[in-house]
Amino acid sequence: MPDPTTDASVPAVAAQPAPHPRAIDWVGRALAASEAIVIPVGAVVVSAALFSLFLLALGKSPQTFFELLWRGGFGTAFSWQNTLVRTAPLIFTALCVAIPARLGLVIIGGEGALVIGGFAAAVVALPFIGQGGAFFVMPLMFIAATLAGALWIGFVGALRHHRGVNETIASLLMFYIAVAILNFFVEGALRSPADPNKPSTTPIGADLMVGQIPGLEVHWGLAFGVVMAIGAHILMSRTTFGFAARVTGGNVRAARAQGLPVGRLMLAACALAGACAGIAGYFEVAAILGKANASLVAGYGFTGILVSFLARHNPLAIPPVAILFGGLAAAGGLIQRRMGLPDATVQVLQGLIFLIILLSETVYGRIPLFSREARA
């Protein structure tokens, strides 16, 4: 760009010499960076302590609980497998929260997009079941799930953009609609006679099922989830879309003043988020259930909210946090059997963690240790 102002516009104020780029304070930087890890970990520890009090009040031993939690979630190869199977959908549903969160949108209806995605995958497979051609049908199922999820949350984004409807409420209410649609078809027109006890669609058959990662005994969804998380990170940090999204999330007034298409960005982020949750539904159907039924509504979408918040909406932090919550869910059964506690006990812990995480948001920037960087 030609720059006719180069010389003319140099301000010449005598008392303001050019700044010396200060030596970078590495310790200060490391401390500032560690804030984002120490505070969430601290929040989990505080939640665990509170939960221990809850257990003591019930007359149970917290020590036994955490031992069982460890054993059920991470103690053996089998429990790890159990954990990772639950981790995969959590990564996708957490991305469904994290991507819009970078634009300042709070989407909590990932569960609905998961249900609709899984349902769409099962439905498009119906005409092809038992006829081979997996190389064509499997991508078709994947695309159907992705599109269905994208349209589902994309619609929430459109409501927000065109009508100013609150995206949090809209996405939550859309979840109930998703479940109603699933039940309507699964218990009615699409109900398979093959499964008399639990209303389901016709099983897609072994040839359309997603295989397992060799040596890990966990389906490919996990690997795909990790790739998606890395992809989301690159999208947000290294593309013009991600930059525009961060500007919008950081200050929507500045984004408007820069002429950025705020509404379209929000819509795109919502569609992308919905696509992630839809993919979670695809893997639930094509790798676990083999059909669409009420088991799709397993709460992964809601736990994903928790995962994303604990990861501070950072895509790279989502897989490890998802493993933690996958382990919690995997250990639920063991804890139920051994301690005589209801399955929901783990959810009490999850709820506590969420509450403390939200509270810990107010702590950022308040602990002097982390903000050594001198103010200019």
Added chain:
Amino acid sequence: MSAPTHRGAAFGVETIGMTKIFGALNALDDVSIKVRPGTLHALLGENGAGKSTLVKCMMGFYQPTRGELLVDGQEAVIRNPRDAMRLKLGMVYQHFTLVPSLTAAENLIVSRPDCPSVIDWKREIAALDAFMATMPFKVPLTTPVSGLSAGEKQKLEILKQLYLDRRFIILDEPTSVLTPDEADEMLGLLKAMTARDELTILMITHKFREVTAYADEVSVLRRGRYVGGGLVGDLSTADMARMMIGDTEIRERATRREQPSQPVALELVALHAADDEGLPAVTSVDLKVRAGEILGIAGVSGNGQSELIEVISGQRPLDDGRILVHGKPYEPVRTEMDRLKVFSLQEEPLRNSAVPRMSVAENMALRTFDKPPIASLRWWLSPAPMRARARELIDRYRVKTPSTETPIENLSGGNVQRAVLARELSGDVDVLVVANPCFGLDFASVAEIRTQIMEQRNRGAAVLLVSEDLDEILELADRVAVMSGGRITLNAPIAATDRAAIGHAMAGGH
């Protein structure tokens, strides 16, 4: 509420060696000032000079690191604002603290610390009427505050302090939301009250005119220190200015280059826009700005100027009317901003033109992140050229920042404004929209920013400058327009008008 006679109720306040240290910053350094009873004392200083810190220490919002406070000659320990109230110290803030949906009377009565849970309105109103009868200025008591003018609200804020029997009142830039006439009326009445020994006032201001016309004494702060003061009659405006800015050399202001009249570059045709509540804020505004011309829009804050700027910069929907740039319809979206070279410098940059948590380099790239060399293949973003460009702008515009990666919110106000200025003015500018660019900045930054704006004009840019600071408009503008109640009430070449005519137009022009 007793309604005693207030004559002789005034008392003085004195600070001795007041010091306040925030971390590494010496916000207030050994400041001793003496406000004598029954005087109007002005506290002068640039932004960041420590005026606010000083009064906040007096009011108990801050605990001074060292120093003493004498109230009416007695040493006083003020641990919190409640202690200050007990000692009859009061403060009126720059922004209104009244409840808009309540009437003036209700606002006054509920503000009382001893306000009962069940209010006997009849009795209270009678007591209030008795109190009002002793006051020199009146405010309609039964209309909701939202229906009062800015001047009336400001009076009500002061009445509230008096009603609460505060006899030492701190005013924080009390005239910033008033028209010149309103300001004169209010300060005149307050001055009379201090002269009658009913009240002592400490007024924070940066307007020399108000100091010379109304204050008895003045204290000047600079960089947290007391640098001088005395009886207003003994000091000239030049003396006070020198105390305020110290030895800082101010660059000569850019001179206005006379140039032949050029074609209209920015034209606003019958603009209409609503405020956040959906009420009309901008009504039928027609304006033309020629290339190489600065059009200054004056007015009291809140008369539609912010909404007008927001409409032009794309932050607020346009209800009706058209914006034309070089005669062609203009919509504030990115492609057209780039094509027609429209740039904007808005007030409160951290709110309007920067992303507080993003880095200095990223903020400087808001205009250029989607163009080469920062972007390649339209999608891929490369941080290296972004940082290189930021370093170049940081040097050229002397932005003080620890690094290009520091979040911009960690910079001082002047440096944030300079960073935004660097971003918006480093390109080829045809149309520049500016709103209160110097608000809250120190003298050196102000001189610099005004110079930059003038240079853009001399280069041939059409500049639309909205400012609440009339002096800024008188200094920079070629033409002046006044906005009042969302309408343009005056539009004239700067040479064909004067302060009085502008002030009259600010008040509605009728």
